[in-house]
Amino acid sequence: MPAPELRPATAADLDTVLAFWQLAAEDAHRPADSAAALSALVARDPEALILAVDAATGELVGTVVAGWDGWRCHLYRLAVHPGRRRAGIGRLLVDAAEARFRALGGTRADAMVLDENDLAHRTWRAGGYAPQAEWSRWVKPL
Incomplete structure (x- = not known):
């Protein structure tokens, strides 16, 4: 299977991304993502949300x-379609981010990873990241 095309998300992609995260991303113990939040991200930093798109099917x-x-x-x-995991897509995305x-x-990069994942x-x-036990993260819902 050919490698997917990597590109930044646009405003037109945001509904698709939200639906994709419902399928492919770990959502336990976190607030739901919203179209408004994604729209603000893309408006503030248009290169931040990187998508992997199947070149043949879109x-x-x-x-x-x-x-x-x-x-x-x-x-x-970082989320990969369940049917496409273990094919190097996650590595391609992390390499592009780095x-x-x-x-x-x-x-230096840090990754937000749920403890139970x-x-x-x-x-x-496998990508060279290590947990940082000496750092505590405190969170307050706003």
């Missing part, structure tokens, strides 16, 4: 948010 098969705040690099919402970070001057833990470790 089907969305993967996503990653490669957030850059001018100081730190953050990876969110290339973006390097081009912006980033020197064992499949994701194996994936991130």
Whole structure:
């Protein structure tokens, strides 16, 4: 199967992305994503939401948010279609995110990964990421 095309999301993709995340992303213990939030992301940083699209069918098969705040690099919402996993799509998306970070001057990336998502833990470790037990993350709903 040929590698998917990687491209930034546009406003026209946002409903498709939200539906895709319902199918392919881990959503336990987190607030629901919204069209308004995605729209704000794409408006603020049009290159941040990277999509993997099947070149033959146009089907969305993967996503990653490669957030850059001018100081730190953050990876969110790495998701691959369940029927397309273990085909290297996640690696392609992370490689594209890391290339973006390097081009912006980033020197270290962190990934937001749920504690109970064992499949994701194996994936991130295989890519050279390690959990950072010394860092606690505190969260407050707004």
